[in-house]
Amino acid sequence: MKNPETLGITGEDAEDPGRECMALAQVIDRIGDKWTVMVVGHLSSGAMRFNAIQRAIPGISHRMLTLTLRGLQRDGLVDRRSFGTVPPRVEYRLTALGQSLCAPLTALAAWASDHRRDVETARHRYDAGDS
Amino acid sequence: MKNPETLGITGEDAEDPGRECMALAQVIDRIGDKWTVMVVGHLSSGAMRFNAIQRAIPGISHRMLTLTLRGLQRDGLVDRRSFGTVPPRVEYRLTALGQSLCAPLTALAAWASDHRRDVETARHRYDAGDS
């Protein structure tokens, strides 16, 4: 007798709430880190070169950008296009699959900006020791 | 001249794509781990006791469940209700804020199940060395 507002996360019968959770957990494990979502976010407005991305994302190290892009590329979310020039020129862009991920991510970003305050105040109250 | 499909992640003018990305990155940093999303997912169908949650989530350690719940509680997403009985009985449930997070998470879960195959095949192709 779950209330209708409990969200469809539990699937059709709510007999196995873990089902959808597992699927979600899998995605989160791959795209659920700071750098990955930031890279996807920036690429959502068009193709970018390696150093352009790095400049756009404050604090990301050379190495982490490489690894993040590699992971996204592996999962088919990002397409790497290398022009055979010298000095090298490599562009990264979202694939169709990558673009399709932007919609849910945008929803999450919207939630973030809508509730940022709520979370902050909750945290302050918690930290204030108000059990 | 971004194409309209590039998603609103960039905000109104696309002048600062990093803006929304930062917000998203912040949320991801807090809820973007396996255990957190699984706990939220399970609590979305109602209140649960500590051990019930642990049983529901295969592989989570006692310790990690504690930490995860503590974090969610701190952020105001989960409400901890302790009955003063002995042996102790503690129930966790989503707050209104926590419930509001379920919608975007569900969207992500939907994307996950829709594109799980695509990601897997992309990965196999990548691992096959097909540059």
Next chain:
DNA sequence: CAGAATCCATCAAGATACTG
């Protein structure tokens, strides 16, 4: 049952330097 505390292995990520 719920949870705090300690210990410990592992891994992720930064810094740095080198290559094509």
Next chain:
DNA sequence: CAGTATCTTGATGGATTCTG
């Protein structure tokens, strides 16, 4: 410019033990 390789450290998470 784009990418690789190596090193080192600090955080993370698991196992275990103890308490109210």
